[in-house]
């Protein structure tokens with residue numbers, strides 16, 4: 001069995017920065033409410049780039065850092081809730097644009113937990129020997145799912161992408177834990193087109209926006225972050241004091257403050273960039289990871305935990321020993 005190491009990261013977000021003050025020009029909201037309850041100051045909203053465009057730009061940077069040839073990649077996974085198409089998969093579009101001719105490509109649907117699920121899938125493919133080099137991407141134009149009349153929800157999200165190249169290595173992913181709870185499916189949903197065929201008489205306008213019961217998701221998030229972190233620590237025999245950073249899904253600073261308090265740790269252990277990007281769904285963890293990497297926050301041997309949660313409901317964490325390439 002092989003170990004699995006991250007050898008390159010990259011990220012990209014659209015240039016269009018949308019502040020809370022700008023949102024207040026066309027909906028009944030204000031900076032104080034949004035930043036006070038969530039920590040979000042601004043987000044990026046794509047004007048003319050789709051999910052695959054963001055994914056490609058993040059991937060090119062990750063491939064450069066990994067110092068590999070795109071033809072070395074044998075698996076591309078795009079975790080996304082907002083693909084360009086149902087098919088072809090976003091992963092196939094990325095494959096074509098970067099020239100990764102030897103890759104098997106598919107998208108992965110686990111909402112905001114998509115990158116952590118993807119880490120798990122990539123790890124299993126590499127450990128088993130099925131794959132050698134995997135390009136894992138979390139990418140979203142979640143803005144296209146938003147109802148801009150729903151101020152409780154639309155102010156929280158933003159667009160972006162993050163990518164990582166994984167390969168066989170000595171250090172790397174030490175333990176991974178994932179899970180799902182379909183009983184909470186209705187707390188966070190984004191419907192696909194309704195059933196429509198020659199036997200149905202369905203002429204209703206589609207109303208498929210992202211919908212969320214914020215309070216329920218908040219409670220779930222705090223509980224599950226703690227469960228996920230405890231699980232990967234238990235499986236790896238590390239203590240929380242040995243973890244340098246926790247890289248959480250960036251959904252709400254209050255979720256992180258509550259989780260840190262319940263875990264009895266300093267909230268500074270959680271890397272946060274939510275103020276600038278908002279919740280970018282499956283992109284949030286790889287975007288944060290790439291920022292940390294580029295800022296030189298990660299040294300050889302550092303132990304970090306990525307932890308995600310989201311629609312499904314889905315959740316998961318990975319404990320990683322970092323090695324700079």
Ligand code: COA
Pocket residue numbers: 028029030033034037038112151152153155212213214215217218251252279309310311
């Ligand atoms: N601007 C101003 N006021 C707003 C507002 C906005 N954008 N959105 C809601 N409000 C108002 C509400 O209408 C309500 O007013 P009322 O009391 O007069 O009815 C008040 O603020 C409180 O609303 P509520 O929904 O109870 O706020 P909250 O404290 O529960 O915070 C969230 C709402 C969404 C910030 C919070 O529930 C949350 O972060 N949940 C988790 C969401 C999440 O992370 N989802 C993604 C997971 S992947």
